[in-house]
Amino acid sequence: MRLRARSAGPIKGRARPPGDKSISHRALILGALAEGKTEIGGLLEAADVMATAEAVRAFGAKVERDEQGRWIVEGQGKLIQPTGVIDCGNSGTAARLLLGAASGYTLSARFDGDQSLRKRPMNRVIAPLTQMGARFDSADQRMPLNVHGGKLKGITYRSKVSSAQVKSAVLLAGLNAEGETVLIEPERSRDHTERMLAVFGAEIDQVEIDDALHPRVRASTLKGADIYVPGDPSSAAFPVAAALILAKSEIRIEDVLVNPLRLGLFETLLEMGAKISYEERRDPIGEPIADLVVSASKLQGVTPPVRRAPAMIDEFPILAAIAAFAEGETRIVGAAELRVKESDRITLMVDGLRACGVDAEELPDGLIVRGHGPKSVKGGATIRTHGDHRVAMSFLVLGMASKEPVIVDEAEMIGTSFPGFSAFMAGLGADIEEL
Numbered sequence: 056m057r058l059r060a061r062s063a064g065p066i067k068g069r070a071r072p073p074g075d076k077s078i079s080h081r082a083l084i085l086g087a088l089a090e091g092k093t094e095i096g097g098l099l100e101a102a103d104v105m106a107t108a109e110a111v112r113a114f115g116a117k118v119e120r121d122e123q124g125r126w127i128v129e130g131q132g133k134l135i136q137p138t139g140v141i142d143c144g145n146s147g148t149a150a151r152l153l154l155g156a157a158s159g160y161t162l163s164a165r166f167d168g169d170q171s172l173r174k175r176p177m178n179r180v181i182a183p184l185t186q187m188g189a190r191f192d193s194a195d196q197r198m199p200l201n202v203h204g205g206k207l208k209g210i211t212y213r214s215k216v217s218s219a220q221v222k223s224a225v226l227l228a229g230l231n232a233e234g235e236t237v238l239i240e241p242e243r244s245r246d247h248t249e250r251m252l253a254v255f256g257a258e259i260d261q262v263e264i265d266d267a268l269h270p271r272v273r274a275s276t277l278k279g280a281d282i283y284v285p286g287d288p289s290s291a292a293f294p295v296a297a298a299l300i301l302a303k304s305e306i307r308i309e310d311v312l313v314n315p316l317r318l319g320l321f322e323t324l325l326e327m328g329a330k331i332s333y334e335e336r337r338d339p340i341g342e343p344i345a346d347l348v349v350s351a352s353k354l355q356g357v358t359p360p361v362r363r364a365p366a367m368i369d370e371f372p373i374l375a376a377i378a379a380f381a382e383g384e385t386r387i388v389g390a391a392e393l394r395v396k397e398s399d400r401i402t403l404m405v406d407g408l409r410a411c412g413v414d415a416e417e418l419p420d421g422l423i424v425r426g427h428g429p430k431s432v433k434g435g436a437t438i439r440t441h442g443d444h445r446v447a448m449s450f451l452v453l454g455m456a457s458k459e460p461v462i463v464d465e466a467e468m469i470g471t472s473f474p475g476f477s478a479f480m481a482g483l484g485a486d487i488e489e490l
């Protein structure tokens with residue numbers, strides 16, 4: 056399916072983005088590992104999360120959606136031997152977190168995914184999980200692969216990458232390991248697993264090593280819990296971007312997760328001169344929530360600090376698109392991880408921006424975009440997204456403010472994280488149409 060975005064003037068109004076993807080995966084997985092009932096409100100009903108729902112069913116949990124749209128998970132307090140293949144679809148989070156969780160039980164499971172997931176590195180979880188005592192068969196440490204779980208021992212693991220997926224895999228395995236399990240990462244990645252493990256009653260705390268705090272878990276029995284999933288800031292990023300670059304726009308994006316480890320894009324945008332404010336801050340669920348109030352802004356190019364990368368790792372594509380409408384150079388560095396996401400996001404963003412007439416340059420670990428202000432972007436291109444949902448949404452937002460329409464291919468993949476994206480944006484006044 057192809058979608059075309061055209062300029063249609065300002066966006067206005069208020070809307071609530073779909074539930075946070077990271078929290079949704081974790082609610083289903085912890086619900087399955089727990090004893091008793093977990094009720095989840097606001098779960099993201101997108102393809103990636105549905106892959107996790109299917110997977111935890113295969114591992115023995117009962118998962119149902121009630122008439123009010125709440126998801127009920129009846130966990131068995133453990134994962135059991137599945138019969139079929141665990142198909143993680145496009146989702147790295149499903150794959151890596153479930154490999155960690157499965158490692159702690161006496162079972163063998165075959166994991167697979169789509170063409171994109173089959174290319175993504177799994178060694179980053181295979182290595183620590185092997186040290187803990189799990190075994191893996193794989194041709195090249197990628198999907199498809201088999202995990203053989205069993206008795207594990209706790210480790211202190213120094214991850215080379217700041218990755219919440221690696222951290223979560225190790226901590227979930229640590230729930231069934233002898234002794235304690237500690238995960239050290241260069242910069243802190245999103246901490247939803249740690250926060251939610253505490254809500255489910257796990258023995259989790261933080262330990263100081265090398266002047267920083269790192270999560271530590273001990274073998275624990277989890278108890279079912281009530282979870283509310285706030286709106287996803289990574290999805291909110293798209294209407295926020297559109298409001299900033301389209302003159303006279305004014306929007307309120309409601310009920311958004313504002314965990315500081317997810318706010319790197321908004322911090323960067325504030326430095327660029329964006330008018331964004333957080334209103335009605337609240338914390339009803341162990342995760343902070345707020346409404347984002349955004350209006351059209353004059354933006355300057357920026358170089359976000361490298362240490363901020365984990366807090367905005369999914370938002371670099373949309374930052375690159377926004378940068379085309381800023382004045383001056385935006386330099387993204389220290390973001391080599393972008394090459395092993397759902398696609399190589401560095402190459403794809405640079406190619407697409409150039410096709411739209413934007414001055415963009417590829418770096419080994421990032422990219423440079425030289426912007427010339429609002430109304431400077433030509434557009435008029437068809438973008439090859441390689442099935443990457445965030446690349447597709449980024450170019451549709453760019454098309455909303457370009458002189459000529461922008462078309463993206465494989466737009467059905469947007470459903471992996473933001474089902475109803477076109478209707479959501481149309482509700483605010485965008486002109487996005489299926490071709």
Ligand code: S3P
Nearest residue numbers: 077148217218219220221368369
């Ligand atoms: C996620 C962690 C990040 C992020 C992904 C979701 C998570 O991946 O890019 O979209 O839910 O833990 P990495 O751990 O590979 O950085």
